[in-house]
Amino acid sequence: MDFLLGAEDDEAPSRRRAPGSRTQQRRSRRRRKRQRRKGYVATLFALVIIVGVLGGAGYYGFNWVGDVMIPKDYTGEGTGEVVVEINEGATASDIAQMLEDAGVVASARAFVNAVGAAGKSSSLQPGQYAMRKGMSAAAALTLLDPKNRVLNRLTIREGLRLSKIYTELSTATGRPVSEFRKAAKEDLGLPSYAKGRLEGYAFPATYEISPKQTPKQTLAKMVERFTQTAERLDLDVRAKQLGFTPRQIMIIASIVQAESGSTQDMPKVARVIYNRLGHNPQMTLSMDSTVMYGLGKYGIAATHADLKSTSRYNTYKYLGLPPGPISNPGEHAIEAALKPADGNWLFFVTVDPKRGITKFTDSDTEHQRFVEELNRNTR
Structure with a gap:
C-alpha cells in the first residue's frame, strides 16, 4: 500500500501544479500574441514608411522628369x-x-x-x-516682332548716300526701302534751295525711331535736324558772304565729306574746290567722288572708262559744280565749306587710304608723285 501511497504522493504535486501550468500557458500565449501584434504593427509601419518614401521619390522624380521634358510655361497673354x-x-x-x-x-x-x-x-x-x-x-x-519695337536708336553716319540711308532705315524699322523712296517725294519740309531733292539734306545724326513712325515722319525728322544745324551755322548768311548760294555750299560740303580722309583735312579740301572753281584759265573740278556718284558706284578712284561718263556729275568733263549734293554731309563738312583753310592748293591725293593720309600741293609735278605714292600703297 506504501507504493500506492507513494504514488499518490508523487502525483499530488503534479495535480496541484496543473492549474498553475495552464495559467502560465495562457499568459505565454497572450505574450506571444502581443509580440505577434507588435511585430505586425512594426512591419506595417515599416511598409508605410517605405511606400511613402518610394511615393515621394516617385512624385519628385516625375516632376523632375516633367521639368526636363516639358519646361514650365505660363498660359495666356500675361x-x-x-x-x-x-x-x-x-x-x-x-x-x-x-x-x-x-x-x-x-x-x-x-x-x-x-x-x-x-x-x-x-x-x-x-x-x-x-x-x-x-x-x-x-x-x-x-x-x-520687329514691327512692335518700342524705340530704335539709329545712328546715320556722315557722308552716306540716300540709297544707303534707305537701306539702314529699312533694317531698323522693318519697312521696305520702297516706302522710304516714296516718302522722299512727299513734303518733308525741305528748304526751298533743295529744289525738292532730299539728297544732301537727310542730316546724319542719332535718331530715336518708333515702330509706329511712318517713313515720311522719319525722313522729316532728318530734314528738321538739318534745318536746325543750318540755322545754328547761319548757313544762308555765310553762304552769301562767300558769293555762293546755300545749295552750292551743300554741294561743296558733300564733296568735302566724300573726299576727305579726316575732319582735319576738310577745310583744306574745301579750299582746293574753291581754288579750282575760281582758277584762270578755268579748270574742271575733276573730283572722282562726283563721277562715281553719277555712275551709282563706290570707290575713291575713277577708272579711265568711268571718266568717259556723260553724266552731269562727271566733273572731269563739265565745268563747275555738279547738279546737286552727292552725299549727306555732317556738320564738320558744312563748316569746312563755309570756312575753308587758307592756301593755294590745287591738288590733293589721299596717298594712304587705310590711315587716311592726304597730301596737298599746287604743283602738277608733285601731284603726279602723290598719285604714284597712292598706287604703291594700294598695289
Whole structure:
C-alpha cells in the first residue's frame, strides 16, 4: 500500500501544479500574441514608411522628369507691362534667359522651344519691346516682332548716300526701302534751295525711331535736324558772304565729306574746290567722288572708262559744280565749306587710304608723285 501511497504522493504535486501550468500557458500565449501584434504593427509601419518614401521619390522624380521634358510655361497673354531690350548679337538663348529674368516667361527653355517650333530664331531683332509679365512663351515670341519695337536708336553716319540711308532705315524699322523712296517725294519740309531733292539734306545724326513712325515722319525728322544745324551755322548768311548760294555750299560740303580722309583735312579740301572753281584759265573740278556718284558706284578712284561718263556729275568733263549734293554731309563738312583753310592748293591725293593720309600741293609735278605714292600703297 506504501507504493500506492507513494504514488499518490508523487502525483499530488503534479495535480496541484496543473492549474498553475495552464495559467502560465495562457499568459505565454497572450505574450506571444502581443509580440505577434507588435511585430505586425512594426512591419506595417515599416511598409508605410517605405511606400511613402518610394511615393515621394516617385512624385519628385516625375516632376523632375516633367521639368526636363516639358519646361514650365505660363498660359495666356500675361499682365502689366515691362520693357525689355534685345542687344545686338544676342542669341535666342540669351534672349530667353533675359525674358525669364524679367518675369516675362516662366522658363528660358519654354521660350527656346517656342522659337524653334516657329522657326523664328533669325527674325529676333535688336531693339526695345513692350512685354507683359507672366506670358506664355508663344505669346512672348509674337510680341518680339520687329514691327512692335518700342524705340530704335539709329545712328546715320556722315557722308552716306540716300540709297544707303534707305537701306539702314529699312533694317531698323522693318519697312521696305520702297516706302522710304516714296516718302522722299512727299513734303518733308525741305528748304526751298533743295529744289525738292532730299539728297544732301537727310542730316546724319542719332535718331530715336518708333515702330509706329511712318517713313515720311522719319525722313522729316532728318530734314528738321538739318534745318536746325543750318540755322545754328547761319548757313544762308555765310553762304552769301562767300558769293555762293546755300545749295552750292551743300554741294561743296558733300564733296568735302566724300573726299576727305579726316575732319582735319576738310577745310583744306574745301579750299582746293574753291581754288579750282575760281582758277584762270578755268579748270574742271575733276573730283572722282562726283563721277562715281553719277555712275551709282563706290570707290575713291575713277577708272579711265568711268571718266568717259556723260553724266552731269562727271566733273572731269563739265565745268563747275555738279547738279546737286552727292552725299549727306555732317556738320564738320558744312563748316569746312563755309570756312575753308587758307592756301593755294590745287591738288590733293589721299596717298594712304587705310590711315587716311592726304597730301596737298599746287604743283602738277608733285601731284603726279602723290598719285604714284597712292598706287604703291594700294598695289
